[in-house]
Amino acid sequence: MMNIYVGNLPYSVTDDDLRAAFAEFGEVASAKIIMDRYSGRSKGFGFVEMNNDSEAEEAIKSLDNSEMQGRNLRVNQAKPREDRPPRRESRY
DSSP: OEEEEEESOOTTOOHHHHHHHHHTTSOEEEEEEEEOTTTOOEEEEEEEEESOHHHHHHHHHHHTTOEETTEEOEEEEOOOOOOOOOOOOOOO
């Protein structure tokens, strides 16, 4: 299974829109737009998981720098998340 990062997404794109764009290349296991926890709005990026690596590679090649609703997408294989130190709460 390959995890794919999709950046520079229009803020109006939904999980279903993202899934549909990648479904043209093969089976999509999941598609998720990352939302801001405070405002509830899209952060402009998301992740797609595809079961077949060759289909995922084809989707990356075809969709990277392609246009969606006037914006050029950035599409590549997602890097593993790095462990970050816990955030300190400010006391203002």
